Amino acid sequence: MLFSSNSDRPLPNVxxxxxxxxxxNGANTFVPNASAPSQGNLAWTSEAFTRWQPVVSDGTVYLTNFDPSHDGSAIALDAQDGTEQWRTTLNASGPNGTVFVDNRFIVAYDTELVALDPQTGExxxxxxxxGLEFSELLVADxxxxxxxxVSMDSIEAFGVADGKRRWETDMIHQLVRAPAVYDGRVFAVGKVDGVPSLVAFSVEDGSDHWRSELTAIPESAAPVATQEGVIISDDHTVVVHDRETGDRLRELYSFDTDTYVRATIAADDGTVFVTSDDSAVAVDSETGTERWRRDAHGIGPGLCVGSETVVFxxxxxxxxxxxxxxxxxxxxSGEMRWHYAFDPGxxxxVTSPPVLVDGAVFFTATHIDGLGALGDVPTQDT
Known part of the structure; x- marks a missing residue:
C-alpha cells in the first residue's frame, strides 16, 4: 500500500x-464505541507540527505542537479535511496532556492547567x-x-467548570500512567510507603477506599476499570482485581519474557485485548482463554478497540x-482488515498512540511531522 505525505483529501464524511x-475515556478502556473506516488510506496531514496524541470531539481534532523548536500552541483542526480552526499560543514545551470534557479543551503542561473554549481557543x-511528568498522566471524569x-508525588483534582482545586493526595508516588476513573472511584498504580500498590480512592474528596499490594509497578499499561473489575499488569501478568475490595480475583495472561514490556490493555464486552512489543492477543475476561493472537516484532504503544475492528x-x-x-x-478473529504502511527509514x-473515531483513525508520526488522518479514500500513489 502506497502513501503520499502530501495528501490533502478530505474524508468522505465528518x-x-x-x-x-x-x-x-476516563476508565482507560481504549474503546470509543466507534466503527473504524473500511480502508486505512491517508486522507490528509496537518500543516501544524505535532508529536502528541490528539483528542477528538464533535468533528474537531484538538492537538498541541509543544516542542523546543515550535511555539507551544494548542490547535484545533477540522476532522474531515484538517483545516486549522484556531491556534492559541501558550509558549510552552515538553510533556503535556490533553482532555476534552464538559465543552472544555484542557491542556496540562509544566505547572499549568489551562481550559480553552473549543470554538475559539480563548x-x-x-x-x-x-506539574505533569508524562503526557499520559492527565485524566478527566x-x-x-x-x-x-498526576505528578510523581501527588494527584490533584480540579473542577472542570471553574478550575478550582478540589483536593490533593500525596499517598501514592511514582505513577507512570493515567489512573482510571469509574463509578465515583479513582484507581491508580504506584508506590505506597515504597510498596508497589493498586489504590482506590474517592473522586469526590480523595479519601482512601482500599490498597492492594502488587509484585511490581506495571511498566507501561494503564489500569483499566470495568464493571467486572480493575485490570492491570503486575510482574508480566495481566490481573483482575475486585473494584469494591481490591482483592486479586484472577490472572488472564502472562508475557513470555522477563525483560521490560511495553504493554497496552483494553477491555470491552467480555474480551480483554493486550498488545506488547512482540504480540497482540485477545482473551476471555473471565477465563483467560485465548481467542486470537498475532506475533510480530515491533508492535507499538496504543490500542483502539472499535465495534468490529482493533487498530494498533x-x-x-x-x-x-x-x-x-x-x-x-x-x-x-484477529485477521487483518487493512493497513497503512510507510518507509521505516x-x-x-509513530510518535503517539493512534486515536479512533467513527470513520477515521488519527495518528502522529515523524515521516509526516504532524497529524495524519486515515479513512475511506482511494489509495494515492507517491
Missing part, C-alpha cells in the same frame, strides 16, 4: 464520536499544579466534572515486510 483523553481559566493531574501500530508484519504500519484487525516512527 468523523463522529469522541476520543476525549489518553485511554479514550482561555477560560488557568490554574497552577504540581465527565460524571463529576473533575480533572486529575505494528512493524515488520507479514503483510507489509520491512515496513512500519498502522493496521486494523478483525475484532473477533532511520528516524521514522
Amino acid at each position: 468523523p463522529t464520536g469522541e476520543w476525549t483523553q489518553y485511554g479514550a 482561555e477560560i481559566w488557568t490554574e497552577t499544579t504540581n 465527565e460524571a463529576t466534572g473533575t480533572v486529575l493531574v 501500530p505494528i512493524d515488520e508484519s507479514e503483510f507489509a515486510p520491512k515496513k512500519k504500519t498502522i493496521s486494523a484487525f478483525d475484532r473477533e 532511520f528516524h521514522n516512527h
